[in-house]
Amino acid sequence: MLSKKAQYAFRALTALVEEDMPRLQSLEGQSPHDPAVPVPLNLLVQKHPMSVKFLETIFLELRKAGILGSKKGKGGGYYLMRHPEDVPLAQVMRVLDGPIAQLPCVSLNFYEKCEGCNEQQCGLHRIMSDVRDAQLGVLENRSLWDLARAGR
Amino acid sequence: MLSKKAQYAFRALTALVEEDMPRLQSLEGQSPHDPAVPVPLNLLVQKHPMSVKFLETIFLELRKAGILGSKKGKGGGYYLMRHPEDVPLAQVMRVLDGPIAQLPCVSLNFYEKCEGCNEQQCGLHRIMSDVRDAQLGVLENRSLWDLARAGR
DNA sequence: TTGAATCCTACAAATTTGGTGGGATTAAGT
DNA sequence: ACTTAATCCCACCAAATTTGTAGGATTCAA
Numbered sequence: 001m002l003s004k005k006a007q008y009a010f011r012a013l014t015a016l017v018e019e020d021m022p023r024l025q026s027l028e029g030q031s032p033h034d035p036a037v038p039v040p041l042n043l044l045v046q047k048h049p050m051s052v053k054f055l056e057t058i059f060l061e062l063r064k065a066g067i068l069g070s071k072k073g074k075g076g077g078y079y080l081m082r083h084p085e086d087v088p089l090a091q092v093m094r095v096l097d098g099p100i101a102q103l104p105c106v107s108l109n110f111y112e113k114c115e116g117c118n119e120q121q122c123g124l125h126r127i128m129s130d131v132r133d134a135q136l137g138v139l140e141n142r143s144l145w146d147l148a149r150a151g152r
Numbered sequence: 153m154l155s156k157k158a159q160y161a162f163r164a165l166t167a168l169v170e171e172d173m174p175r176l177q178s179l180e181g182q183s184p185h186d187p188a189v190p191v192p193l194n195l196l197v198q199k200h201p202m203s204v205k206f207l208e209t210i211f212l213e214l215r216k217a218g219i220l221g222s223k224k225g226k227g228g229g230y231y232l233m234r235h236p237e238d239v240p241l242a243q244v245m246r247v248l249d250g251p252i253a254q255l256p257c258v259s260l261n262f263y264e265k266c267e268g269c270n271e272q273q274c275g276l277h278r279i280m281s282d283v284r285d286a287q288l289g290v291l292e293n294r295s296l297w298d299l300a301r302a303g304r
Numbered sequence: 305t306t307g308a309a310t311c312c313t314a315c316a317a318a319t320t321t322g323g324t325g326g327g328a329t330t331a332a333g334t
Numbered sequence: 335a336c337t338t339a340a341t342c343c344c345a346c347c348a349a350a351t352t353t354g355t356a357g358g359a360t361t362c363a364a
Contacts, residue, residue: 155351155352155353156352156353156354157352157353157354203353203354203355205354205355205356206353206354206355209354223361223362224360224361224362225360225361225362225363226361226362226363226364227362227363227364228361228362228363
């Protein structure tokens with residue numbers, strides 16, 4: 001299951017992209033993406049009611065992971081470091097919830113060997129690898145842009 | 153992530169199928185599947201070290217869900233109610249870990265509406281539905297038989 | 305009658321989740 | 335300089351979930 005953290009994050013990030021939508025549309029595939037106007041948390045929270053304090057810790061993690069940038073002080077806030085099209089959901093999920101795979105021994109980014117199990121001949125390992133590939137097939141190919149653009 | 157419960161279950165069920173392998177192979181697609189010889193837990197635990205007591209509670213759940221049958225008393229134990237080929241991993245996981253979907257609002261078997269979100273135009277809903285389909289595409293089509301047969 | 309097994313419920317320990325509180329720091333506007 | 339609005343940072347906390355354990359009751363075969 002997605003944690004509440006990830007769920008809140010996706011709502012807030014959607015709102016963040018929507019906030020920046022006019023400027024983003026005028027760019028139309030131009031890169032590099034020059035940093036957007038910072039949006040303060042309390043603005044995002046107005047659109048999707050949630051604890052500002054909690055969202056603060058969430059966005060802090062995303063900033064440390066290089067997905068968000070921030071500006072302090074009056075007129076400050078958060079902004080995306082890349083064009084939303086270049087931020088796959090998988091990346092956000094890994095930052096907030098850790099591994100996407102269902103088992104450590106099939107994780108690409110958080111691999112851990114499981115003791116007492118030869119991966120070559122472990123049925124569970126093979127099947128869960130297939131599940132991981134299936135999940136990543138979606139999550140690596142859907143971006144924050146897809147997320148925000150959905151209802152329109 | 154798969155819970156320890158589900159992981160233990162899969163190991164033990166694999167051992168259970170292997171225990172019954174000679175008889176199963178002689179059946180070769182015959183149905184209905186006549187109940188197998190009961191295998192006691194302490195035998196399964198010898199092959200994959202884990203707490204018998206914990207496995208007991210796990211197998212109890214699987215029995216109540218109709219996946220396993222049991223025989224009490226001396227010479228008793230657990231057996232599969234169906235041919236392992238007819239037990240998809242998805243079913244075992246739902247019994248022990250609950251929903252497979254990453255969000256209640258995209259779950260087929262444990263659906264719950266998420267308040268304040270129109271599913272028709274919710275980007276997350278659409279994407280997580282795709283993820284669910286991708287997962288189920290694997291988990292509904294891999295059985296205990298596939299699990300046990302893997303290394304051979 | 306004995307021993308081997310499941311059945312059942314309650315509880316306990318450990319971990320994770322979902323936050324909250326209080327201040328420190330930074331920056332813009334006046 | 336002062337005020338105000340914002341992020342930054344870290345500690346802590348309560349609730350829920352996970353991961354078992356304990357102890358007996360029941361069943362059945364030999």
